[in-house]
Amino acid sequence: MRSRPAARVLVATVACGLLIGAAGCTSSEPEPTRATLSSASADTVTVAAGSDAAERSLRASRALFRSAPGAVVAPAGDADAVAAASGVAERSHVPVLLAGEGGGKAVARELDRLGAGWYQAEGDVSVDTDATEQDAPDGGDAPEAGRASRPTTVVVADASADAAVVATAKAAGAHVVRMPDGVTDPAAAPDVVTALHDGAGGPTLLVGSAFAALPDPEWTVRAAESGFQLRNGGQRPFDGHRYVALYGAPGAPALGVLGEQGPEATVRRAEAVAKPYRAKSDELVTPAMEVIATVAAGDAGADGDYSTELPVSTLEPYVDAAHDADMPVIIDLQPGRSDFLSQAKKYESLLKKPGVWLALDPEWRLTKDQVPLKQIGSVSASEVNEVSSWLAALVRKEGLPPKALVLHQFRLSMIQDRDALETHPELDMLVHVDGQGSQPDKQATWKALHAGAPKGLHWGWKNFYDEDTPMLTPSQTMSEVTPTPSLITYQ
Template sequence: MVVWRSVEAMAIRIRTVGTTALVLAGTLALCSCTATEPPPTTEYQARTSSPEASLTVVADASEQAASIATSVALFDESRVVVVAPAGDPAAQALAARAAVAVGVPLLVADGAGPGSSAAPGEVDAALRDEFTRLNVTTVWSIGDPAGFAARPGSSDSADDAADNSADDAANNSGNDAADGSENDPADGTPRIVASDATQEHVEAALGFALDAEDGAAGTPGTADRNRAAAIPRTTPAPPLDDTLALALDSDAQIASIATAQAAGVAVQLLPTSAPNPQANAAAVEALHGSATSKTLAIGAAFGGEPELDWKIRASRTGATLPGGGQLLFPQHQFIALYGTPGTPSMGVLGEQDVAAAIQRAKDVAAPYAGLTDKTVVPMFEIIATVASASAGADGNYSNELDPARLRPWIDAAAAEGVYVVLDLQPGRTDFLTQAKQYQELLELPNVGLAIDPEWRLAPDQVHLKQVGGVDAVEVNAVTAWLAELTNEKALPQKMLVLHQFRQSMLRDRSAIDMSHPELAMLIHADGLGAQPDKQATWRALHQDAPAGVAWGWKNFYDEDAPMLNPEQTVAGVFPVPDLVTYQ
């Protein structure tokens, strides 16, 4: 279900607003409308169209630029627009109510302050250009943007104009608002209808603009009738039901949100501190539940959000990770069993069948739930390619398990909320070559990858005589491929585990590429033995580690002296590991 904050709610929450009417002068004609006749009977409908691209980002920092960009994205023509001042959320919220109700864009006027292209009494060039593009004939201005001066001879507010006689008003404006045929000024510049930025006045004028017979609640003033008389009867265009908007929940987006809603686009809000939709359950639900195919992202922070297109496409799939959501860290803590299915000598994972292994993983993970605020997720780390003492037929000193053998374990794990990581021990071949053999499994949303440099041999090395190692360039080849696969298939974020207990295992570690948001990178400390030695290894690995990397710790049932229990692991290992593996 799509959820969004309506602009009506924005307007209702406003308690006090300014009362000075916005008067645009210079190249625009001013209408001091005083006629009391009903609004023109000919209804007008703006023309809208959805963006061409599947993702359109409105990331302008300027309120005015963002409002114009949103208008350009959604409206092809609108003879009526609503304008409100920059930096005035109260006036913008009232203007939003009006714009959505009549189905027209809400644009923001910057005024003639520092950096503006407009002189006092003139309209900013960018705003003028948008009026021209939209073929605007009537501007309903609400509020007073700083730096704009009232045109000499014009009234200071719409209420003052209401006190003038109809003849005086006609002389001041050069237009008779009561005459529908004269609604467009002769020189082609838009007519300005100014409203005080108060909810009472805007709602009253809006009531008459929408329905001349019923009007607004309460007793209308003459000025409210005049505003309605000057605004062409407008009805919203059919909704753009192929587009969903994501917008940051801040006052800077009021105008853009209103314009999107005026075009019939549903809007889902995100906190300004977290523009990634994958981090927001409501956003994932909205994107997945929407029948739309296009997304409009509104907010400056979206401009710097890496791989936003992938994040939106992944959210639209609705696929979630074990434990919930589409991001791994820091929301989750993983507790894993390590080994090879059907091979007890390779680790505890292989000591039982898949059903019993799932239950064991859950039992091992359960104590951690009471020790952390994170969601605890049971996990399998399956050794998919096993280091071998012999070269084998392919000469690489590694035995690759058939993916079909592993698939039942992965499917059963997914059904029970267990995450899976495939571990590679490649011998004399490279990690990327082996990773590609398991692409069909890595295309599943609950499957990540681990590379174990201990078992990556040089051409003249053999297992158990030397400890292997890998250069950053080979690691980066794997991460680039896995990130691209995750992006292409619109998958949730994947875990990429780097095993290490010696510095030499990950050579030139500082050059490892950590820039892929599709991957959650984790360094896993594999040291075994006495706890002081393990702690020393843990501290050494943290020195000069890549920024943003997560951390894993391994508890050995037989080799540790002693093995830490869950309470000791959480209390005694700092920082608390994001992944704890049992072998």
């Protein structure tokens, strides 16, 4: 998977050198009679996320048009006027500019930047400009292309709130795609990911106040351009998705059910275990594998770390079988006296693949005087942060879609200073509550770990075939474990 060059993110200002004729800039070119598209470079990601629709309309005009012979102006609060202006602008291939509460001064500045000689007003709006108020020509010439090899892809969070921007985008010949209701991350919207993939090589404009909280718009767009999507669509591991996974180590039945059969049979078994959940889930259910890559050992071994690192070649058949079946694989680490980052780096070649995620099991993270099964290990938030920073950087470097980082835990002491856990836009972090035993004890652990947990965490639950008394059925898992887990594993 190839990485793309770094892009500039334009949020609040536009440099004079980027858009000829911008306010405060000069140009020796004659007044245009035909609109020209923005000369923004192909890798530009522009965000118009202000809370004011008028401001967003002006940002869209600046992002999409280098110049225009005219524009259509309407008051931001008049839906009928905005609708009328939108129709005129689309036919005339010019932008729609909305006047907000501050009046028409900002609109006048944008008309000057565009080099517009005229404007058509819809509704009660006044603009102090040298441009002439007149009716727009019906069916103007299409704008001349800018430098980008492909048209701009415009992602709109709320098409009704930004009807003016939609019209401006259509007037510019841009491709418009709308976000689903209630979704604020483009990576979680299948149609948006598809549109950004199809538009790779052209500029991108994200429009809507919902995008104000998007941590890294540039990376989000670049990841979507890869085109990778999870089985049920989108790229965000735990946004609209639920997983049912088999857990274990290859060739080791005692460590979990995954080791009871080979890769292809594991795929079939995972599909069968996940199937009953689909009728009970309000989110799409996908089978998965959690493969133990480093196994905590009872003896020190040649390297003295009480952990057996399986070779990549042993894991590859499971990763390949899961990839062919369109299901994710979680690589699980039990480091013994080693550390999580050192072990994670041993499996970098697998983690470079989309759909291969990482799990840390602090139960088996031991100090220099501890031994597996005699003490329960723990990890500091700072060590987890080292791993998450490394994994996030790998995602960014390789141009990968978001990954999941799973943290196993059944005691509060297993993750120290968890309030200090760092988040990254490239990762979805999940706490996997994997205690075994009676259901009252498991429920008590589940509730204790939720109390005071950092915001933004996702949650997982483990069902043990032999150790739980009794093991929950799929129906019970979905109804009795609240909040409903995003990842359910079987061991």
